[in-house]
Amino acid sequence: MVFVLDKNKKPLMPCSEKRARLLLSRGRAVVHKMHPFTIRLKDRTVQQSELQPLRLKLDQGAKVTGLSVLREDGDVAETVFLCEIHHKTDIKQKLDARRAVRRSRRNRKTRYRKPRFLNRRRPEGWLPPSFNARADQLINAVRKLTKLLPISAISIEDAKFDTQKLQNPEISGIEYQRGTLFGYEVREYLLEKWGRRCAYCGRSDVPLEIDHIVPRSRGGTDRVSNLTLACHECNQKKSNKTAAEFGCPHIEERARQTYKQAAFMNSIRSYLSKSLSSFGIPVEYGTGALTKANRIRLGFPKEHYFDACCVGESTSSEIRITQSYVQIWCAVGRGTRQMCNTDKFGFPRGHRQRCKKHFGFQTGDIVKAIVPRGKYAGIWMGMVAVRGSGFFDIKDKNGKRVCQGIRYKYCKLIQTADGWQYSKTKTNYSISHTTEVACI
The missing domain is CATH 2.30.30.30 (SH3 type barrels.)
Structure with a gap:
């Protein structure tokens, strides 16, 4: 499938690779962009072409988002474009590294940026930088596709996760308002939970310290499920190891379940809804349960791009997969703002x-x-x-x-x-219907 633009750079219906080669060899078209491959016609405008309704479907995820573009014709739909977006997930680590370099320069009395204390006020709808970056990457991909394809409708999975239900399926009623630490302080709760003894050596009647089962430097959080009690000797000996690396895997099993992805999906729901509505294209919202039911009904394997085909109530009774390959768009960014290169200990080793x-x-x-x-x-x-x-x-x-x-x-x-890295891979599906995607 090749994207096609008219002579005024307006999107037309895509064509096959064979059709694109003919147009280029006859001089009717020129190459507009290599990645994703797009041609521009010299003798055609939107008014002179017949456009068919295309629906863009999104199955959003915290790390990978599935995209599909379908051409709908009654109860039968055909795939025009399949894609996976691989988001950047190291935003917070890079911000922490830059912050550490600034602080070390202040301690060494070298040139540094003064700490900012008057920028604590956050605007309405503020999102953490890691969440905001991944949401903007998805919006950027949608904007790119609307410039390459005549999209007439958008369907998105509006997933809302109940983290309390995920943690305790039996919770109900007033227990929603109480939570884990109801009636306790953190230290008192941990003392009751771990029997007032060190979780690693089992000693009691000694001063106990709060320890992270998975250290924060290794991606752990401050959730109470990731906290335990340790004596001073075990806490110092454990250092920045996880509980499993320290020889206590049974302790880490308690804190293994995290809800980062669920929190991410809950946080960006309103931001995505507001951003997508600004395109002026009708937006349909579907649930995760409906997506799963449609995927099982159609017999598709569990892949992000096939989940995207099944989003929303507009899903046709039959979907023909006409693509042998799925596009992989990886967000790589446009470089780094950090001018000082550091070694693994944080000491400077050169400047950009x-x-x-x-x-x-x-x-x-x-x-x-x-x-x-x-x-x-x-x-x-x-x-x-x-x-x-x-x-x-x-x-x-x-x-x-x-x-x-x-x-x-x-x-x-x-x-x-342009901040993206493009590649492709074969679809995890055997194509039973091979049809011409579109014609000029």
């Missing part, structure tokens, strides 16, 4: 240059390198990592360096960096 572009290239650009000789002789294509010396590295779709130290003069720019 203020200039992002070198010899007309910047990190993240998609290039084609024709190397005439040497160890990496041949033709290479991928994302480039630039250096001020003029010797670049090229990475494949998985982020692995396939060649290093390539002179910049051997590289040709294919597409500038």
